[in-house]
Amino acid sequence: MTDLRERTAASVLSESAWDARLAAARAELPFARRCWLTLGLADSPDLRFVPTAVRWGHSGELLLPLCVSGRRAQIGCYGYGSVAVSADWQGELPGFAELAEVVCRDHALTELSTLLPPAAASSGLERQLGHWPARPGRNTFLLDLTEGADAVWKAAKGSSRTAVRRAGALGLVASVALPAHGDDLLRLHRQTLGRNGVGSAYNASDIAFLLDGDQTVTTVVANGDAVLAASVFAVGAAGAYHLMQLTSEHGRKANAGHLAFWSALTALADRGIGTVDLGAAAGDGQEKFKAGWGALAAATRLVHWPYGEAR
Structure with missing residues (x-):
């Protein structure tokens, strides 16, 4: 890991550079775009957007829409956390602990977290991020279309x-x-x-x-x-x-x-x-509405890495 650490770095982009690189990258989820982040930041004014590019050895570049509060950060702030990879990316994405260590090291952070959809929501996303360890989050409702x-x-x-x-x-x-x-x-x-x-x-x-x-x-x-x-x-x-x-x-x-x-x-x-995520139900009425159309409950996934935890 030592050699890889020397070949990895997280840097902050301007918003215009973020838009340009994101347009050329590949992402399974749409929520790394600034228009969605603007809504999340309006809902959570304690967060600030730090557009981050992570060069990962010879594999390529990762784009992370970091939203930071104090020394804690989360990937994304509206919908789900979205990670984009450069068009020339090769191989599997790094483990979450490895990625978090680099991001926290270079941004002076102590924690990194994100929220992922249920595993059943997308085979492409599961291939990309399914190896990230997670615990069950709040149920969402998936509709098969x-x-x-x-x-x-x-x-x-x-x-x-x-x-x-x-x-x-x-x-x-x-x-x-x-x-x-x-x-x-x-x-x-x-x-x-x-x-x-x-x-x-x-x-x-x-x-x-x-x-x-x-x-x-x-x-x-x-x-x-x-x-x-x-x-x-x-x-x-x-x-x-x-x-x-x-x-x-x-x-x-x-x-x-x-x-x-x-x-x-x-x-x-x-x-x-093919798949529509109808979101969580705030009460019995919303659950009845979603289930009435045939949607099934499935747990979202919470991914969290505290700095210094044994790896």
């Missing part, structure tokens, strides 16, 4: 299908969101969080990328010109991730959220997405 949207519809509980049909019968219409829906999305976000006594930390520029259709699938449901609900999914090489389910009070009563969600699943299936 490999057989297409029709198969999901047939397997869904009657209550879920009825909610979608009821919204349609009320004249609500679902569509893919457009950039012009930015104000609607921000309003719905504030209303949804407000019902739980929480304020939104986002502004219009923070969430504009959710409507560009490149790295997301976002659908809205409207009654005439009034947008009542939206469903937001991130899209990456390993699958899709349900990040926001937003409704107005009127939208809740009219099942607009169910229609937005189903419309998004259809769009994801059309894009060839």
Whole structure:
């Protein structure tokens, strides 16, 4: 290990250099992009983004979206931790303890952690990071979309299908969101969080990328010109991730959220997405909603390395 340590180094990049190198790298998860990190940093103002490149011997370069608080750091701060590798990367990724030692050494840190999806979520990600030791984290819900949207519809509980049909019968219409829906999305976000006594930390520029259709699938449901609900999914090489389910009070009563969600699943299936991570359930209602569409609970994985621990 001594020779390898001498050939490894973690350096801090400018944000523009980070964007350029990330665009040329390979990543199974989408959450290393600065647009996602901006949302996580707004939610957790104690963190600061330190874009880090790690040259690992002759294997190549790793890109780590480090988010630092004091002497502790985590890989990523929104969704899951995402590690990108240079296009010329060769061989297996280093073990987490080896990587953490280099990062902590060069950034004067004492701890490094990250959150990974369940092992069943992505075979590609499992090949990349499956050797990192982890303990079970909070359950998320995985939905199998490999057989297409029709198969999901047939397997869904009657209550879920009825909610979608009821919204349609009320004249609500679902569509893919457009950039012009930015104000609607921000309003719905504030209303949804407000019902739980929480304020939104986002502004219009923070969430504009959710409507560009490149790295997301976002659908809205409207009654005439009034947008009542939206469903937001991130899209990456390993699958899709349900990040926001937003409704107005009127939208809740009219099942607009169910229609937005189903419309998004259809769009994801059309894009060839096989696995959809619906996220954790904050309560019985959310668990019922996710299970109603056929999603199964699976544990996320917490990876943590305290500096100085025996290796």
